[in-house]
């Protein structure tokens with residue numbers, strides 16, 4: 144499949160078949176992470192593959208209170224979400240059935256090996272994540288090419304202190320995401336719901352539309 148088509152159709156998979164992922168295939172998909180760029184090539188990433196039901200149930204029980212709180216925030220308007228309708232229902236199903244997803248991949252990072260160039264600006268630092276999430280996206284794409292569905296999640300990161308001892312994660316390693324992975328129970332979408340290109344790409348200065356972006360469907 145053409146790379147752009149893969150990107151256009153790689154959704155957040157909320158419904159999974161129970162079938163396991165063969166270890167060799169999983170290793171091949173995870174290998175994609177190695178080829179991502181990282182600041183100074185410091186390669187801060189470490190991964191833990193969680194496939195044991197008991198551990199997945201433990202992760203679910205940590206997730207659900209945060210999820211329920213998040214949903215309440217959405218319903219009350221204090222948390223903003225964009226995009227398609229039905230998101231809450233499918234994301235709630237996903238949360239309630241987390242232990243049935245074949246693999247919950249803990250994405251961990253050694254923060255000493257992350258070089259945030261913007262942490263002195265008195266605002267939220269965003270650069271540190273740039274040494275982490277390209278590798279996650281590589282995994283998502285490699286999984287998609289193999290026919291596997293994925294869901295990038297971060298709510299668990301709020302309870303990192305509880306998660307670390309469960310998986311023997313050393314003090315200097317942090318949790319950056321939990322990437323869910325398995326065989327999708329529903330078809331991939333034909334095209335994702337996203338903002339038009341001309342609303343997000345500017346020409347020369349902020350706010351000036353790039354003419355060619357208008358023509359992109």
Ligand SMILES: Cc1cc2nc3c(=O)[nH]c(=O)nc-3n(C[C@H](O)[C@H](O)[C@H](O)COP(=O)(O)O)c2cc1C
Nearest residue numbers: 153154155156226230234295296297298299335336
């Ligand atoms: C940084 C980040 C964090 C996310 N965290 C969660 C999460 O904790 N739980 C969840 O259900 N989905 C999570 N998502 C998935 C988003 O809800 C999803 O990407 C978005 O709704 C678009 O869905 P689509 O790609 O299927 O169109 C996260 C996505 C990103 C990029």
